[in-house]
Amino acid sequence: MSEVVAKAELAKSVVTALGKLTTAQKNEALLTMADALQQNADAIIAANAKDLERGKENGTPESMLDRLALNAARIEAIAEGLRQIVALPDPVGDTLETLERPNGLIIEKIRVPLGVIGIIYEARPNVTVDAAGLCLKTGNAVVLRGGSAALYTNRQIVEVLHAALAETNMPPEALQLIEDPNRASVDEMLKLNGLLDVIIPRGGSSLIQNVVRNATVPVIETGAGICHTYVDEGADPAMAEAIALNAKAQRPSVCNSMETLLVHRTFAGEHLPALGEAFRDARVELRGCNRTRTLIPWALPVTEENFATEYNDYILNVKVVDDIDEALEHIAKYGTKHSECIVTENEENAERFQDDVDAAAVYHNASTRFTDGFEFGFGAEIGISTQKLHARGPMGLPALTSVKYKIYGNGQIRK
Amino acid sequence: MSEVVAKAELAKSVVTALGKLTTAQKNEALLTMADALQQNADAIIAANAKDLERGKENGTPESMLDRLALNAARIEAIAEGLRQIVALPDPVGDTLETLERPNGLIIEKIRVPLGVIGIIYEARPNVTVDAAGLCLKTGNAVVLRGGSAALYTNRQIVEVLHAALAETNMPPEALQLIEDPNRASVDEMLKLNGLLDVIIPRGGSSLIQNVVRNATVPVIETGAGICHTYVDEGADPAMAEAIALNAKAQRPSVCNSMETLLVHRTFAGEHLPALGEAFRDARVELRGCNRTRTLIPWALPVTEENFATEYNDYILNVKVVDDIDEALEHIAKYGTKHSECIVTENEENAERFQDDVDAAAVYHNASTRFTDGFEFGFGAEIGISTQKLHARGPMGLPALTSVKYKIYGNGQIRK
Structure with missing residues (x-):
């Protein structure tokens, strides 16, 4: 035996x-x-x-x-x-x-x-x-x-x-x-x-x-997390920056950290350059789509494979999207049903995002890093089911x- | 595609x-x-x-x-x-x-x-x-x-x-x-x-x-059911017969019907011959252990393979056991974790059986045939999870x- x-x-x-x-x-x-x-x-x-x-x-x-x-x-x-x-x-x-x-x-x-x-x-x-x-x-x-x-x-x-x-x-x-x-x-x-x-x-x-x-x-x-944060048109820029930085850089090695930032084109035009600087200060390497790279010239180009990768590291994909539909499509394609976030002041978009995203935890205006048995108040955690x-x-x-x-x-x- | x-x-x-x-x-x-x-x-x-x-x-x-x-x-x-x-x-x-x-x-x-x-x-x-x-x-x-x-x-x-x-x-x-x-x-x-x-x-x-x-x-x-009924020492003979007959013969083709009857040796000595007659009247073929066959001579001999078979038919294995321990061991070995029943007037044995048997539904003094979404009052059933x-x-x-x-x-x- x-x-x-x-x-x-x-x-x-x-x-x-x-x-x-x-x-x-x-x-x-x-x-x-x-x-x-x-x-x-x-x-x-x-x-x-x-x-x-x-x-x-x-x-x-x-x-x-x-x-x-x-x-x-x-x-x-x-x-x-x-x-x-x-x-x-x-x-x-x-x-x-x-x-x-x-x-x-x-x-x-x-x-x-x-x-x-x-x-x-x-x-x-x-x-x-x-x-x-x-x-x-x-x-x-x-x-x-x-x-x-x-x-x-x-x-x-x-x-x-x-x-x-x-x-x-x-x-x-x-x-x-x-x-x-x-x-x-x-x-x-x-x-x-x-x-x-x-x-x-x-x-x-x-x-x-x-x-x-x-x-x-x-x-x-359990566990595998390709988590996204979508910054909507008209999001509070300070809140968006705080949430995005926290989701990526507070502890990149864990499954509830962010791998891809999706940014509405209007918000991107006004705030993405500053957001890029914040990530640079946090020593995060950025890999961006073409629109991202016109706003953050030092970002590396992003590939399809990057979008499907759980880095668990100080690396972040950035993609500018036309609207919430494009963000939802991207998440449906590359997400691992773990944790997803929308930063928005638009209640209708927040509700739609929380309804339509198929994931264990869907956040409105909070970092994906909270998906955790202790943070949820369970007092313990054997893992995070995806x-x-x-x-x-x-x-x-x-x-x-x-x-x-x-x-x-x-x-x-x-x- | x-x-x-x-x-x-x-x-x-x-x-x-x-x-x-x-x-x-x-x-x-x-x-x-x-x-x-x-x-x-x-x-x-x-x-x-x-x-x-x-x-x-x-x-x-x-x-x-x-x-x-x-x-x-x-x-x-x-x-x-x-x-x-x-x-x-x-x-x-x-x-x-x-x-x-x-x-x-x-x-x-x-x-x-x-x-x-x-x-x-x-x-x-x-x-x-x-x-x-x-x-x-x-x-x-x-x-x-x-x-x-x-x-x-x-x-x-x-x-x-x-x-x-x-x-x-x-x-x-x-x-x-x-x-x-x-x-x-x-x-x-x-x-x-x-x-x-x-x-x-x-x-x-x-x-x-x-x-x-x-x-x-x-x-x-879902579904596979090798269900047992254990008739304990001192069980009510009329209740035991009614439950056993119902569990086997009311609708043998379904997963919650009984495949093996376990009978305490004392109960068997007094009541198994009559119980055998009741099954004969219901046209149920019996396959028994040696002790069963001394009490019901017309029963066929039972094999290990029989104990592990879901007949879904008018066939029943019968085994005489020394005590509840032997019944529990048999169920642990051959049961499919579906539905199991003890017929007893002894509350302590009933409680022990319900605690120790590892099955979805464990009955005291009722037929295993009740394991069903409609009988449980759920109003529907997509199946029975085992x-x-x-x-x-x-x-x-x-x-x-x-x-x-x-x-x-x-x-x-x-x-």
């Missing part, structure tokens, strides 16, 4: 027990995990050093090494993240509806855990703990398959968490780490119908697309649950 | 317009469709005769020809089904939540259509109309791919419905029928990410498994919707 099947079966073997844990028991497990991480920080940092060393030998880019690196402060922050999950309400067991039928049947719709959740992610050890915390809080078992570049770190973290869970009512089997560094272990997870109830990919677009294209297990597609089934947009704890109907009868039969 | 892509693109081209139709406009479209079906019953029946003739020539079984056959009464019933959908509340546009954030952002969570729904089904013309009605009522476009044995009928029905829609505010492009009878057209639909938002298979288990195994478009798995994502159990109109966050700001940027 492969490692993947063996560990998924172990995970599945405890789902019934997990579903019966009380909120207090689950919270105690998470708090014990948090304490154990801090108490064992040295061992985790030592394991992490091995991953970092190997990464440097392999010529891993600095930005990726930074995501991989742990120190005492980062481990404390990760532990604090678990404690924050403890504070959140537990959705499991909630009665969502009670139906009483004319024949006397009582039908209760109850929130239950999903079962076994597979998480496929990159070499980011914080995701190991964060995903485990969210899944366990909602009574799910979790099978983690992190990037192999973090294997020493993840193995040490999971060893610490298993030891912590052994002191609690939560069975350690609920948390499984796939250690096989080969791509085949990912492929195997993707087809594990019957053992995994859902797979959530977290990472860049190639990781996500591989999961979406090859999984037979149900998937919640699909329409099950959950859309930032996913808090309820997105990690399903429902079950319990039906109470006294001998009813169907006529 | 293939027929599938061309028609999916046509469907997608109208989703924005569909999303804006009022409930009254959608209802008017459905009523016009219903009237047109009845007015054109002769043409539909003539087309249906061609399918039936071809089916007889090909040696199609009588039961399948019966599902395919239409007459005036059946067309009236199908039209009546559309009128019933008109009477249901329209979930689209409902505000599910309004969040006001400390920074002044107002976040509204709104129900929206899913977009374009693909339905893959067998040679049952009633599904053509029923699925179209449910999808259009919820503002979705629909791409239908019915069994090729019903092609003449489906083509005629869709021609009638297109003519009807042309007289209404609903664009006829919202309804597409794939006419290519080759399996390749199904395969193409399964990979149509970006054009189809979801695929719902309706039919037998091989059709559903093909979709689940091969689709890259998100799927809602997966845990998005929707579980009978799916009414809300299962055909997604959500969107509309965010209202006045210049907010992220700090």
Whole structure:
């Protein structure tokens, strides 16, 4: 039996027990995990050093090494993240509806855990703990398959968490780490119908697309964001500049940052040169359409491929459009249904934009950077769904649950 | 361009317009469709005769020809089904939540259509109309791919419905029928990410498994039901018999009927012979474990394969179990997470069964035959979900919707 099947079966073997844990028991497990991480920080940092060393030998880019690196402060922050999950309400067991039928049947719709959740992610050890915390809080078992570049770190973290869970009512089997560094272990997870109830990919677009294209297990597609800001005719220029700069440059590496700025031609004629200067000051490289380049001569030319690219970097496409229709068409063609924004003082256009744009989050006069479970007030986030089934947009704890109907009868039969 | 892509693109081209139709406009479209079906019953029946003739020539079984056959009464019933959908509340546009954030952002969570729904089904013309009605009522476009044995009928029905829609505010492009009878057209639909938002298979288990195994478009798995009834120690014998007979024999061809009866050994010793007689009177063939066959000598022996089979027929597996644990283990091994029942007077066992069984609907003292959108009071049903994502159990109109966050700001940027 492969490692993947063996560990998924172990995970599945405890789902019934997990579903019966009380909120207090689950919270105690998470708090014990948090304490154990801090108490064992040295061992985790030592394991992490091995991953970092190997990464440097392999010529891993600095930005990726930074995501991989742990120190005492980062481990404390990760532990604090678990404690924050403890504070959140537990959705499991909630009665969502009670139906009483004319024949006397009582039908209760109850929130239950999903079962076994597979998480496929990159070499980011914080995701190991964060995903485990969210899944366990909602009574799910979790099978983690992190990037192999973090294997020493993840193995040490999971060893610490298993030891912590052994002191609690939560069975350690609920948390499984796939250690096989080969791509085949990912492929195997993707087809594990019957053992995994859902797979959530977290990472860049190639990781996500591989999961979406090859999984037979149900998937919640997350993350890829080609987000647009459309500055309408008559938009407030100061507000437009503040929102556009924030959407691009406040943190370009994340999925809710802007990749393309669409500007109404009237607004562009009056304000695009100044807006270009603001982006130059923020060290953002601009790639513009022809009309943009007459107004911002230093902008590079933009290509179709640029419009379809999630840069996650200090690069921005700029396109001047004739009207809101052209903006809507562009977004329909290149958007990834994540987050889109209109800056306008025209209420009619705002309403039309919010109705017509097909995306998880559609903003009027606010930065797309707010698409986030914490900013929405959910207190946690397992990811941002860009699909329409099950959950859309930032996913808090309820997105990690399903429902079950319990039906109470006294001998009813169907006529 | 293939027929599938061309028609999916046509469907997608109208989703924005569909999303804006009022409930009254959608209802008017459905009523016009219903009237047109009845007015054109002769043409539909003539087309249906061609399918039936071809089916007889090909040696199609009588039961399948019966599902395919239409007459005036059946067309009236199908039209009546559309009128019933008109009477249901329209979930689209409902505000599910309004969040006001400390920074002044107002976040509204709104129900929206899913977009374009693909339905893959067998040679049952009633599904053509029923699925179209449910999808259009919820503002979705629909791409239908019915069994090729019903092609003449489906083509005629869709021609009638297109003519009807042309007289209404609903664009006829919202309804597409794939006419290519080759399996390749199904395969193409399964990979149509970006054009189809979801695929719902309706039919037998091989059709559903093909979709689940091969689709890259998100799927809602429906239907397959290996349902169990567990008769506990001390169950009321009359109630147990009534429920078991109803679950098996009231309509064996449907997914919520019982395939395996599990009987506690004490109950079996006292009551299984009489229960066997009741099934014999109902012309149900029994296949039993060894203990069953000592009590019901005429029962055939049961195999592992039998336990894993959805008969949809007058055949029942019977197994005597030592206790509720053995019943739960059997259900965990062979159940399809559809509908399961315990008959017992022991409240503790009932509660444990309802908690521990992982299924969409778990019954205490009532027949599994009630798992149905109409019996649950939803007024409609696009299918019964046996997966845990998005929707579980009978799916009414809300299962055909997604959500969107509309965010209202006045210049907010992220700090």
